[in-house]
Amino acid sequence: MNPNDMSADDVGANDMSADEPPLLSARGLTKYYGARAGCLDVDLDVYPGEVLAIVGESGSGKSTLLALLATELAPSAGTVGYRMAGDALTDLATLPEADRRRLLRTEWGFVRQNAEQGLRMAVSAGGNVGERLMAIGWRNYGAIRAEAGDWLGRVEIADDRIDDDPRGFSGGMRQRLQIARNLVTRPRLVFMDEPTGGLDVSVQARLLDLIRSLVADLGAAVIIVTHDLAVARLLSHRIMVMRHGRVIETGLTDQVLDDPREPYTQLLVASVLAA
């Protein structure tokens, strides 16, 4: 199917019942780099199974916000809360480091634009995917390998590549490997920062399609940063528009993109349509 024909509403997994509490919740999130603002006073809720896109021009603070949400950066002000499986909202700033790391490698995933940062380049594809399994205590080689092979299949990497390391992989394959590596523990929340950036258009389309079906299958919530509104339209249920570190407009993706209220969003949408 052509991914451009569909919008995210067609994907069945998005079951946002109104009474379900948010999975991740940020309030007043602010980050200064010295005197320069990276991101200012952001409130945000992400619900289970929801795909939220963060869009905006270069330097608007998207990556900063994502890093704050994923606890990779410490905020200058504000809080991030996360609901552990079957638990109440926990302020992530109070989480012990060991628990935070366990979260990162079990319930969360992080797919980066630059695959070299998200993969171990000298480790085989199977080892890259198996790492999280070993980190959570899998100790049976055959089982780890079978699970890794299964996930390589899901991201359309041929099984005879399982022992090759990603240095010999194309850009698209590396991103698919990164996705498998992150999804193998069936995370509840996946952060993605420009996961299709720098790839050919045709490779991008295929990757987006894959991401969409995999996260739908898993029912994972996704926060995806992109400057590409077409990516946001294809993948996300909700969208947040950032400018100068602030969120200036937020809403259902189709509503915001078809009928933007803020003049800046109108410009953004218009410039993309013109492009």
Add this chain to the structure above:
Amino acid sequence: MSAMPTITYNFGYLDEQTKRMIRRAILKAIAIPGYQVPFASREMPMPYGWGTGGVQVTAAILGPDDILKVIDQGSDDTTNAVAIRSFFAATAGVRTTTRTKEATIIQTRHRVPETKLGPEQILVYQVPIPEPLRFLEPRETETRTLHALADYGLMHVKLYEDIARHGHIATTYAYPVMVAGRYVTDPSPIPKFDNPKLDDCPALQLFGAGREQRIYAIPPHTRVVSLDFEDHPFRVQRFDRPCALCGAEDVYLDEVILDDRGGRMFVCSDTDHCDQRRAAGHAGTMAPQGAPKGTSKP
């Protein structure tokens, strides 16, 4: 020793304050089995790679009544072993020996003696690279965090890669161990054949890395487990023949080239063990006739 000039050294070469500093590191290392304790490594009158870490540990624990044995790859006779032994004979005036049973302190590079160690003995290992995670994670800050959180998935990634590439765990030296259920530790480049000897060992085991400035310890009777997978369990090397000199079957063997026509034999890497067995009347297929003399490798 007659070869040394008549300079008076402090006992064991290091000054007392340095020894106290190293002893504090050793005590901490014993208190936290397998944990790498930083220490301020001193310049020693020998190059790194010659066991300066082990030498400093030995210098810090050595007393006048101690009897020192130094082995290198199981042998008391290599240049390295002889140099370190004469170093302590000269700077501390202690008795030295080649007999494992006699020694109170054994400094070693690359082997654990075959003779079972006792509670009154201390084994000091020379360590080149103390960090078992180093090859997977070069950042020191990160490896420290991984140890702090016992976040050791990475260690199994290395073993996984071994099996994926070679069909079995191909690591045969410096095979990583879990010490007291807590810290993953590098046993130094001993053959994995020796790993089981670290477990529940009655002797205190101390590890010194000079260049890397780390000391760690395995206290007596500590649980030491070699990492593995359920379906690829840890196994030691097996030799398909006994020692050609003493006939021992359950020991680590070295290959010795006899001539340039492909002649070779396999003999005990632990020369003292081989000597003791031959003195007790054991003989292998290539044992010379008559009583063995002090050295064993032809």
